[in-house]
Structure formats: structure tokens, C-alpha cells
Amino acid sequence: MALTGFRSLLAAAAVAAMLAVAACGGGGGASGGGDATAAGPNGVDDGTTLTLWTRAPLEKQAKLLVEAYNATHQNTVELTVTPNDDYVAKVGAAAGAGGLPDLFAADIVYVPNWVQQGLFQDISDSIDGLPFKDAINAGHLAAGTYEGRAHVLPFVLDLSMLFWNKDLFREAGLDPEKPPATLEEYAAAAKAIQALGKPDTYGTATGLNCGGCLVFTWFPSIWAAGEQVMTPDGTQSLLASPTARQVYDTWRDLWQSGAVLPSSRDEAGPTWTAGFTEGKVGLMFYPATLLSSTQGFEVGVAGIPGPNGGSSTFVGGDGIGISKDSEKAPQAWNFLSWLMSEEAQVEVLGKNLDVVSRSDLADNKYAVSDPRLVTINEVAAAGETPVAINFQQAFNATNSPWLTLVRDAVLGTGADLDKNNDEITAVLSQQ
Amino acid sequence: MTSSTLTGPAAPAAPVRHRPVGRALQGWLYATPTAAFVGVLFVLPLLLVMLMSASRWPLLSGYQGWNLPANYSRAVSNRFFVDSVVFTVKYTVLATVLLIALGLGLALLVQESTRWKGLLRTAFLVPSALGLASASLLFYVLYSPFAGPFAPIMERMGATFLGTPDAALWSTLFLIVWRYAGFYMLLMLVGLQAVPADVYEAARIDGAGRWQTFRHITLPLLRPTLALCTVLCVTGSLLAFEQFYILTKGGPDNSTISVVQLIYTVAFQGQNDLGVAAALSVLVLGVLVLVNVLQIRAFSRPEER
Numbered sequence: 001m002a003l004t005g006f007r008s009l010l011a012a013a014a015v016a017a018m019l020a021v022a023a024c025g026g027g028g029g030a031s032g033g034g035d036a037t038a039a040g041p042n043g044v045d046d047g048t049t050l051t052l053w054t055r056a057p058l059e060k061q062a063k064l065l066v067e068a069y070n071a072t073h074q075n076t077v078e079l080t081v082t083p084n085d086d087y088v089a090k091v092g093a094a095a096g097a098g099g100l101p102d103l104f105a106a107d108i109v110y111v112p113n114w115v116q117q118g119l120f121q122d123i124s125d126s127i128d129g130l131p132f133k134d135a136i137n138a139g140h141l142a143a144g145t146y147e148g149r150a151h152v153l154p155f156v157l158d159l160s161m162l163f164w165n166k167d168l169f170r171e172a173g174l175d176p177e178k179p180p181a182t183l184e185e186y187a188a189a190a191k192a193i194q195a196l197g198k199p200d201t202y203g204t205a206t207g208l209n210c211g212g213c214l215v216f217t218w219f220p221s222i223w224a225a226g227e228q229v230m231t232p233d234g235t236q237s238l239l240a241s242p243t244a245r246q247v248y249d250t251w252r253d254l255w256q257s258g259a260v261l262p263s264s265r266d267e268a269g270p271t272w273t274a275g276f277t278e279g280k281v282g283l284m285f286y287p288a289t290l291l292s293s294t295q296g297f298e299v300g301v302a303g304i305p306g307p308n309g310g311s312s313t314f315v316g317g318d319g320i321g322i323s324k325d326s327e328k329a330p331q332a333w334n335f336l337s338w339l340m341s342e343e344a345q346v347e348v349l350g351k352n353l354d355v356v357s358r359s360d361l362a363d364n365k366y367a368v369s370d371p372r373l374v375t376i377n378e379v380a381a382a383g384e385t386p387v388a389i390n391f392q393q394a395f396n397a398t399n400s401p402w403l404t405l406v407r408d409a410v411l412g413t414g415a416d417l418d419k420n421n422d423e424i425t426a427v428l429s430q431q
Numbered sequence: 432m433t434s435s436t437l438t439g440p441a442a443p444a445a446p447v448r449h450r451p452v453g454r455a456l457q458g459w460l461y462a463t464p465t466a467a468f469v470g471v472l473f474v475l476p477l478l479l480v481m482l483m484s485a486s487r488w489p490l491l492s493g494y495q496g497w498n499l500p501a502n503y504s505r506a507v508s509n510r511f512f513v514d515s516v517v518f519t520v521k522y523t524v525l526a527t528v529l530l531i532a533l534g535l536g537l538a539l540l541v542q543e544s545t546r547w548k549g550l551l552r553t554a555f556l557v558p559s560a561l562g563l564a565s566a567s568l569l570f571y572v573l574y575s576p577f578a579g580p581f582a583p584i585m586e587r588m589g590a591t592f593l594g595t596p597d598a599a600l601w602s603t604l605f606l607i608v609w610r611y612a613g614f615y616m617l618l619m620l621v622g623l624q625a626v627p628a629d630v631y632e633a634a635r636i637d638g639a640g641r642w643q644t645f646r647h648i649t650l651p652l653l654r655p656t657l658a659l660c661t662v663l664c665v666t667g668s669l670l671a672f673e674q675f676y677i678l679t680k681g682g683p684d685n686s687t688i689s690v691v692q693l694i695y696t697v698a699f700q701g702q703n704d705l706g707v708a709a710a711l712s713v714l715v716l717g718v719l720v721l722v723n724v725l726q727i728r729a730f731s732r733p734e735e736r
Contacts, residue, residue: 085700088699088703089699089700092491092699092703093490094488095490095491095492096490096491096492096493114490115489117489117491117492118492119491126632163655198448209680209682209683226532259578261590262576262591263575263576264585265594266576266591266593266594266682266683267577268680269681271575271577271578274577274578275577344561361603390701392700392701392703393700393702393703394701396701397696397700397701398680398681398682398696398700399511399681399685399688399696399700399701400701404684404685407683407684415619423510
């Protein structure tokens with residue numbers, strides 16, 4: 001018996017150890033050696049091995065970029081891809097232990113917090129040396145700027161766009177070349193496709209148990225109406241406004257009419273885009289980075305409409321910077337300066353039908369050949385990147401108050417909207 | 432080892448003793464590996480967690496000074512604290528009752544059955560060879576309304592395995608029973624085989640029926656085994672994490688957040704506050720120690736008290 005008592009103590013200690021490992025050697029905050037600017041505008045390319053971490057949703061783009069860099073440079077970048085849900089824990093544990101890689105990407109909504117915590121090195125001077133500095137995506141740069149110093153460059157831009165399956169539109173008797181201009185038209189189109197009664201085919205889809213997906217795809221409807229989701233300092237939620245209510249009501253109506261893919265209700269993120277990618281969903285708000293993965297049917301792309309028209313997008317994706325623990329900053333800057341170059345932006349990202357991070361390259365040769373990319377680049381200029389220190393806890397976390405709000409407003413009674421909105425504010429405003 | 436402290440220079444009149452020093456040293460040597468492991472892997476992390484629970488310790492920036500009562504009050508006032516405690520207790524009671532009853536039932540079945548003994552024992556035990564995380568992933572796919580093989584059935588019934596709070600709880604319990612019933616069956620089987628055959632024979636001669644034999648012979652003699660199983664099961668269930676982390680992520684609507692999952696969430700998903708998470712861990716540890724002491728006392732025979 002004494003043994004089992006001890007075992008249970010051990011089991012409890014396992015939890016403790018998990019936390020302890022994460023914190024081991026915590027407090028190391030000294031900036032790594034080597035100044036990125038010391039080595040000239042392009043950094044150093046001397047055969048050094050650099051490590052780079054990113055999260056799974058942007059694996060495709062990260063791989064293409066790293067392969068192209070390794071093929072043309074003496075430096076070697078080793079890429080590590082981590083599942084989306086585990087990325088923060090992994091970075092947190094490494095940050096505490098002083099074991100961050102040389103370069104790492106972060107979901108742009110977490111960047112303000114991470115920069116403030118000192119995870120990235122200051123690269124303002126290096127960025128100032130870039131001749132095209134003003135053309136770099138302003139939303140991403142702003143998210144990584146703390147006390148006037150820039151720490152982060154855009155790695156991959158991911159925009160939320162309205163994607164529609166032109167084949168299904170044709171079958172349902174809708175104009176395949178004309179995207180819905182309002183949320184109401186969006187709902188009508190979804191219902192029309194649902195009314196086809198095709199097996200396994202649904203009007204629309206979303207991730208109703210995925211805070212990140214909902215932020216990414218529903219905030220733009222509110223922005224399209226010219227309104228905000230938070231106060232500019234990111235401490236107060238405005239998600240109980242009449243416009244926000246209209247958004248929830250539209251989705252509530254869609255859900256009740258049965259035009260939403262049923263698995264959307266419990267979709268926590270891993271497969272939220274799968275239905276559309278397989279051609280089984282008529283139209284949905286979808287990440288632009290996945291444009292190249294929609295094969296086998298014709299796809300149209302437009303901005304996300306508001307309740308009464310307008311259009312906007314969430315300029316998401318990942319920012320990238322040099323970690324506080326890196327001692328190879330000049331070499332790491334070599335990768336970053338190459339990343340911003342025309343060679344990387346156009347020949348790697350543009351060629352893969354991705355959005356480029358520089359507005360002066362928006363009309364590159366690949367974009368011009370595909371009108372959908374021109375649309376994405378145009379809408380990108382009107383998009384927004386929300387900034388809040390407690391963004392993850394308020395919106396992305398699995399038990400976030402934002403999820404509670406949406407699920408109550410769309411699947412439940414909707415009676416607690418104001419209370420749930422106050423709960424978001426409470427989380428946003430905590431220190 | 433206690434004997435070494437009793438002997439020593441305090442007894443000058445005694446004849447030369449060459450035994451104590453050598454034996455004591457030997458004793459210490461035998462104990463050193465275990466002591467080292469316990470020290471490095473248990474005592475040190477435990478002390479570190481105690482320290483963290485008393486400090487301001489954000490995940491991304493480390494130790495930031497003392498923060499003593501605040502971590503504990505924030506831990507207890509977390510908006511999911513009460514819900515997670517209630518849910519964990521509910522889950523523990525259900526899992527323990529199901530697993531003990533099924534484990535005992537399966538053990539009796541296997542013991543009674545002569546022809547299929549080997550096959551049955553293997554069949555019940557095989558799931559135990561699978562790690563809990565792997566098993567959870569397996570069931571995640573089985574339960575998935577999008578990719579799972581039961582997707583058409585779920586669609587026809589208009590319900591999903593993980594869609595409502597009750598369904599999610601029972602689906603998780605099913606996974607746990609599937610995964611652990613064989614393990615508890617094995618423990619019970621060992622206990623059953625330790626019951627001497629002549630006791631059963633005596634009972635049969637006295638004319639005891641099946642139920643009477645079970646109630647008055649098997650159960651009392653299984654007492655130590657039942658105690659072991661209950662302690663293991665209660666402790667394991669109170670610390671439930673992987674199955675909920677993988678299957679439900681605390682959903683739907685935050686209805687299946689276990690206490691350990693709350694600790695994980697506070698530490699790594701959003702709040703990123705290791706201080707508060709450590710405070711929760713220390714509270715859980717305290718409760719576990721208490722629960723185990725109570726259980727062991729409740730199960731011990733009166734004469735052992």
C-alpha cells in the first residue's frame with residue numbers, strides 16, 4: 001500500500017515535472033551575441049547552420065522557402081514544423097530554457113505579446129537599411145513593433161477570403177462569376193447549393209469550435225461594415241455591437257437551415273477546410289494560403305462581405321524574427337533579407353500562388369496571370385491585423401470566452417451575448 | 432537502515448562489533464540508486480513547483496519575484512476552477528465504478544471459462560498494450576463526424592459522439608474502459624488466484640450458493656486487490672489529461688475540462704502563467720495525498736489500524 005501511495009505521488013509529480021521542465025533555467029533574457037547590422041545590409045553567408053521553427057498550417061510555404069534558400073546559399077536552414085496547438089507550449093518552454101532556435105515564426109496575433117516579453121531581437125536598424133522598407137506589409141510590421149523598435153518581418157501572409165466553388169454555383173443556377181456581395185447573399189447562395197440535395201455536399205462550412213478560425217473568418221465581416229472588434233489598444237471587446245449581432249444571426253439562420261456542414265459544429269480546427277478542399281462545400285471563408293491546394297474544380301476568390309456589403313480580410317499568417325537566444329544574428333539576417341527579396345517573394349511565394357509581403361511586388365508576373373491573386377492582393381490592402389496583448393487567451397484558446405460567445409450566439413439561445421462580451425473584455429484587459 | 436541509528440558509539444561496554452558499519456554502508460549503497468532517482472526526478476521538481484507556485488512566473492519570461500498568496504487566489508478564482516473540479520470528480524466516480532465492476536466481472540468470466548481462457552484473457556488485455564495517447568487518437572478518428580467510419584451513422588442519427596457534454600463524457604469513458612478494463616481484469620485475476628481453493632471447497636460443503644460464495648468468500652478475500660485497484664483508478668482518473676486533451680479539448684462548450692487540463696491550459700494556452708499553474712498543481716497534489724490516505728485507511732482491515 002505504501003508503494004501505491006508513493007506511486008500516486010509520483011504521478012502527481014509528473015504534472016509538476018512537466019511544468020518544471022518548461023520553466024527550467026527560466027529568466028535568461030540576455031540578447032544573443034552578434035549584431036545583425038554589423039555585417040552589412042545582407043548579413044553573412046558563410047556556411048552556418050541556422051535553425052528555424054514554424055507551425056504546421058504554413059508548412060508548405062516554409063518548406064518551399066527553406067529549400068530555395070538552401071539551394072542558393074552557403075548557409076543551411078534546418079526547418080522544424082510543430083502542430084499548431086503545441087507551438088506556443090514548445091516556444092514557451094524553449095524561451096524559458098534559453099533554447100530558442102535562431103529564427104522562429106509566430107502567429108501574427110501572438111507577436112505583440114511575444115515581442116513585449118523579449119523573445120525577439122531588435123532588427124530595426126537592419127530593416128531601415130532595406131530600400132523597399134515602406135512596401136513591406138504594414139500590419140505585420142506594426143504587430144512586431146514595441147516602443148518604436150521593429151522586431152518582426154512578415155514570413156507568410158495568410159488572408160481570409162471568400163472562396164466559392166464555381167462548379168457547384170453553376171449546378172445551383174447561380175452566376176459562377178459573381179460572388180455574394182453581402183452576408184445575406186452569401187447565406188442565400190449557401191442555401192441554394194444545399195437545396196441541390198447532393199449527397200455529402202453542403203452549402204457552407206466553418207469551424208464553430210475553433211476560436212482561431214472564427215477570428216480569422218468572422219472579424220472581416222465586421223470590419224467590412226466599417227466597424228471594429230476591439231478598442232485600438234486591444235483591451236476592450238466590441239463584439240456585442242448591432243453589426244456583430246447581424247453576423248451571428250446570419251450564421252445562426254444558416255446553421256438552423258441545415259446548409260452548414262454538420263461537422264462544423266464540433267470542428268476544432270484540424271479539418272475545418274477539408275470539406276471545401278474536397279469540393280464538397282459550395283462556398284466558405286477560407287485561408288488564401290490554401291489556394292494552390294484546391295484542385296479538380298473551379299474556384300473563385302473575393303473579399304469577405306459585411307452584413308450590408310463592403311469587403312475586408314484578416315491579414316494573418318506568421319511574422320518571423322531572430323530569437324533572443326540566437327548567436328548567429330548576422331547569418332539569420334541573411335535569411336531574412338533574402339526572404340524579403342524579389343527572388344523569394346516572387347519566384348517562391350508568388351509562383352506558389354501565395355500573397356507577397358511587399359506591396360510593390362503585388363502585380364508580379366504570377367499574380368497577373370491569375371486574376372484571383374490580383375483580387376487577393378487588392379483586398380489585402382483593405383484588410384486588418386488586430387493587435388492585443390492577451391489575444392490568445394481571449395480568442396484562440398480552446399476555452400476562450402470568444403468561443404463561448406459564438407457558440408451561444410449561433411448554436412445556443414444567444415441570450416448571454418452581453419455577458420459573454422464582458423467576459424472577453426475581462427480577459428483582454430487583465431495585466 | 433533504522434538499525435544503524437540504534438547502534439554506534441553510545442555503547443562503549445559492548446564487545447567489538449564489526450557488523451553495523453559495514454552493514455549500514457551496504458544498506459546506504461543499496462538505497463542510493465533509488466534515493467538518487469527520487470531526489471532528482473521527484474523531490475527537486477516538487478520543490479521547483481512549490482517555488483513556482485509562490486512566484487510570479489510567466490511562461491515566456493521566467494521568474495519575476497515573489498507572488499505568494501496571489502497565485503493561489505487566482506488559481507481558485509479561475510473561471511473554470513469549480514467546473515473542472517466538479518467534472519473531474521464526476522468522471523472519477525464513473526470511471527472507477529465502471530472499471531472496478533468490469534474488471535472484476537471479466538476476471539470472474541475468464542476464471543470460470545476453461546476452454547476460452549487464453550483467448551479471452553488476451554483479447555481483454557490487448558488494448559492495454561496501446562499507449563493512452565495513441566488510443567485517444569484512434570478514437571478521435573473513430574468518433575470524427577467527418578473522417579470516421581461511423582460518420583454515415585452519426586449523420587443518420589443526427590448526433591455525434593463528442594457533440595454534447597454527456598455524449599463527450601460517455602464517449603471518453605468508453606475509450607477509458609476499452610483501454611483499461613483488461614489491465615484491471617489482470618489485477619483482479621491475480622487476486623482471485625490467491626484465494627485458496629480449500630476455502631471455496633469448505634463453502635461448497637457448507638452448502639453456500641454462488642452468490643453467497645461471492646459475497647462472503649471472494650469479496651472479503653479480494654479486499655487488498657480491490658484496494659489496490661481503487662487507489663490506482665481513482666488516482667489515475669483524478670489526473671486524467673490525455674484523453675480529454677486529444678478527444679474533446681475540454682469541449683463542447685467547456686464541459687469536459689479536467690483539473691489537469693486546466694493546469695495545462697493556464698500554463699500553455701493563453702494565460703501562459705506557470706505560477707498559477709503550479710499553484711493548481713500543488714493543490715491537486717495535496718488533494719491526492721489526502722484522498723489516498725483516506726482510501727488506504729478505509730480499505731485496511733480493522734486489525735491493521
